[in-house]
Amino acid sequence: MWAFRAMSTEVTVSVPGVPEPAEHAIAATIAALFASVEERFSRFRAESELSILNRATSAITVSPEMIALLRACRGHVDATAGMFDPSVGGALAAAGYDRSFATGVLDRAHVTDAPPRGCFAELVIDEAARVVRRPPDLHLDFGGFLKGRTADRAADIAGPRALVDAGGDIVLRGGGPHGDGWLVEIEDPADADRVITTLRIFDRAVATSAPNRRRWRTGVTVAHHLIDPRTGLPSASDLAQVTVIAPTAEEADVMAKTVYLLGARDGRRFVLARPSLAAVLVHPGGAHEVVGEVEVVDA
Amino acid sequence: MTELTRFESRLYVVALLALIYAGTWHFVARSPAAPAQASSVRAAPRIELQPRPMRRARTRSS
Numbered sequence: 001m002w003a004f005r006a007m008s009t010e011v012t013v014s015v016p017g018v019p020e021p022a023e024h025a026i027a028a029t030i031a032a033l034f035a036s037v038e039e040r041f042s043r044f045r046a047e048s049e050l051s052i053l054n055r056a057t058s059a060i061t062v063s064p065e066m067i068a069l070l071r072a073c074r075g076h077v078d079a080t081a082g083m084f085d086p087s088v089g090g091a092l093a094a095a096g097y098d099r100s101f102a103t104g105v106l107d108r109a110h111v112t113d114a115p116p117r118g119c120f121a122e123l124v125i126d127e128a129a130r131v132v133r134r135p136p137d138l139h140l141d142f143g144g145f146l147k148g149r150t151a152d153r154a155a156d157i158a159g160p161r162a163l164v165d166a167g168g169d170i171v172l173r174g175g176g177p178h179g180d181g182w183l184v185e186i187e188d189p190a191d192a193d194r195v196i197t198t199l200r201i202f203d204r205a206v207a208t209s210a211p212n213r214r215r216w217r218t219g220v221t222v223a224h225h226l227i228d229p230r231t232g233l234p235s236a237s238d239l240a241q242v243t244v245i246a247p248t249a250e251e252a253d254v255m256a257k258t259v260y261l262l263g264a265r266d267g268r269r270f271v272l273a274r275p276s277l278a279a280v281l282v283h284p285g286g287a288h289e290v291v292g293e294v295e296v297v298d299a
Numbered sequence: 300m301t302e303l304t305r306f307e308s309r310l311y312v313v314a315l316l317a318l319i320y321a322g323t324w325h326f327v328a329r330s331p332a333a334p335a336q337a338s339s340v341r342a343a344p345r346i347e348l349q350p351r352p353m354r355r356a357r358t359r360s361s
Contacts, residue, residue: 001353004344009361014353027346035344147361163353167361176354187359195357210360243358 001163002027006034007042007147008101009167015158016177030154030164037150041069043089043141044100054089054140059124059133067130069142069149070123076145076254077120083258085229087123089141090116095223095234096216106216111223115232143225144169148207148253155249169207169249176202183297186280186288189241196288197280200295201245207252209260210241210282228261238263241282244271245294255279 001014002024011034013027041050049066062070076084092098094113096106116137123140124133134140151166158164161174163182172182181200188194189212199206211224211234228235242260246252259267259279271279271291278292290296 001349002346003349004346006344012349012356016353020348024346024348031344031346144361163356165356168357168359169361170356170358172356178354183355185355185357187357189360192359206358208358208360213360241360 004031004034006031007038007150007166009147011151011154011167012163012165013154013158014163016161018159026158026162029157033154033157034150034166037146040065041142041146042100043139050140050142053132053134056132056134057136059131061130062132064130066132067125067127069146070125070132071127072149072250073120073142073145074125076251080254080258082119082121082229083261084145084254085120086140086142086145087118087120087138088227088229088232089139090118090137091227091229091232092141092225093139094232095227096218097214097223097225101214101225104216106223108216108218110219115227117232119229144207144209144253144257145250148205148249148251151249152205164249166249169205169253171205171249172201173203181295186241186243186282188286189282190286196282196286197290197296198298199245199280200297204245204247205249205252206243206245207249207256208241208243209253209256211235212241226257226260235261237261238284239267239281240284240286242267243280243282245278245292247276251277 001012003010003012013030015023015026040048042048043050073086094115096108118135118138122135147166148169151164151169151171154164155162155171155173164171176182181202184199184201184206185195186197188196189210211226214225215222224234226235237260239260242256244252244256246255255277262270268291271277278294280288280290282288
C-alpha cells in the first residue's frame with residue numbers, strides 16, 4: 001500500500017498480488033493524475049481553469065475536460081433534484097471557506113458576506129461550442145465530487161483488483177486480497193479512534209459526508225463545508241454522518257452529501273428508492289442504521 | 300582469425316549487448332524513482348510505503 005497527499009487529504013493505493021515496484025509505479029501514475037486534476041480544477045489555485053471560469057465576466061471557451069465535468073454535474077444535479085449543486089462555491093466562500101482547508105486557518109470573528117443566491121441551472125453551457133457563460137454571483141466548487149471522480153479514474157489505472165482511498169472516498173475493485181471482500185470500517189464522527197461498524201464490499205465504492213472535520217469558528221458559532229443549496233448556509237441536518245455505498249466513488253460522494261442534506265427521514269427514502277445504493281446513517285449520539293443492501297460483518 | 304572465431308566474437312558481442320540491456324532494464328524497472336520519471340509527473344507528491352493491512356480501509360468525512 002502506498003500513500004501520498006493530494007486535494008488536502010491522504011490518498012492510499014493498494015494493488016494486491018502485484019510486486020512492490022510495480023505497485024509503486026501504479027501509485028506514482030495515480031499521484032500524477034491527482035496532482036494534474038487538482039492543478040486544473042481547484043478553486044483555490046488562481047491559475048486553474050476553474051478559477052479562470054469563476055472570474056470570467058463574459059462567456060468563455062473551456063476545455064473538453066471541463067465540459068465533461070459540467071455534464072456530469074448536470075446529471076447529478078438532476079438526479080438529486082438540486083440537493084447536489086456545485087454552484088455553492090460562493091456560499092462556501094461567504095461562510096468562510098475561502099482558502100484551502102487546514103484546521104484553524106478559516107477561523108474568524110464573524111461572517112460578513114450574505115450567501116449569494118443562484119443555482120447550477122443558471123449556468124449557460126454550450127457543449128458543442130465548449131462555451132460557458134456564468135452569472136456574476138455563481139461560483140463553482142467541484143469539491144468531493146471531483147475527489148470521488150478522480151478516485152474512480154485512479155482505480156481504472158490500478159486494475160480489476162485494487163483499492164484507492166482518497167480521504168474516505170474509497171473505490172474497492174474486485175474481492176480484495178483473498179477474494180472474500182474488502183472490509184470498510186466506518187469512522188465514528190465523534191471519535192476518530194472508534195469504528196461504528198464494518199462492511200464487506202465487493203466491487204463498489206463508498207464515501208462519507210459529515211461536518212466533523214472541515215469546520216471552523218465564525219465568532220461564537222461553528223460553520224462547516226456542507227452547504228444546503230436551499231438556504232446557501234451550512235446545513236442544519238439532523239444527521240451526524242452519512243456513508244453511501246454506490247457503484248462509483250463519484251456517485252457515492254454526491255449521494256452521501258445529498259442524503260446528509262436531506263436528513264434522516266427523506267434521506268432514508270431517497271436511498272430506498274435507488275436499488276444501486278445503500279447507506280449507513282449515523283445519528284447524533286452515535287446510534288446508526290443501515291439502509292439498503294450491504295453486508296455488515298460485525299453486527 | 301578463422302570464420303568460426305569471427306562467428307564466436309560476433310556472438311560474444313551480441314550476448315554482451317543483451318546482458319547490458321537486460322541489466323539496465325532490471326535496474327530502471329526496480330528503481331523507486333523510475334516510475335515517477337517515466338510518467339512525466341508534474342510536481343508529483345512524495346509517495347510513501349504504508350505498512351498497513353491491504354484488505355481493510357476506513358471511510359470518513361474529509
